[in-house]
Amino acid sequence: MKDVLKYKDYIGKVHFSAEDEVFFGKIEGIDDLITFEGDNVDQLKSSFQEAVENYLELCESLGKTPHKSYKGSFNVRINPKLHKQAAYKSVELGLSLNQFVEEAINDKLLIKNTP
Numbered sequence: 041m042k043d044v045l046k047y048k049d050y051i052g053k054v055h056f057s058a059e060d061e062v063f064f065g066k067i068e069g070i071d072d073l074i075t076f077e078g079d080n081v082d083q084l085k086s087s088f089q090e091a092v093e094n095y096l097e098l099c100e101s102l103g104k105t106p107h108k109s110y111k112g113s114f115n116v117r118i119n120p121k122l123h124k125q126a127a128y129k130s131v132e133l134g135l136s137l138n139q140f141v142e143e144a145i146n147d148k149l150l151i152k153n154t155p
Contacts, residue, residue: 063079065077
């Protein structure tokens with residue numbers, strides 16, 4: 041993994057501005073825009089953790105769920121040839137294309153399927 045920080049089940053995507061000479065980022069996986077920055081790596085990490093803590097406090101005070109909710113459905117755009125290969129392979133395996141893609145994602149994330 042690159043250009044990310046992790047803290048308390050939150051991920052911060054990190055960037056660097058050469059013009060401003062500062063690291064900056066935002067918390068991913070939430071419905072709000074929460075940013076953080078630092079002049080060096082230690083400041084960046086500290087700022088990220090502080091942003092997460094402040095966000096959690098704000099959500100608690102508002103009675104809001106901090107994590108973004110996911111519906112379980114999303115559109116994926118892939119090369120048509122790959123789409124065809126996946127569709128054919130799913131038929132060969134007796135799976136729907138959705139099941140095939142879910143299993144592929146589980147395999148990539150190293151998640152064991154449990155009944």
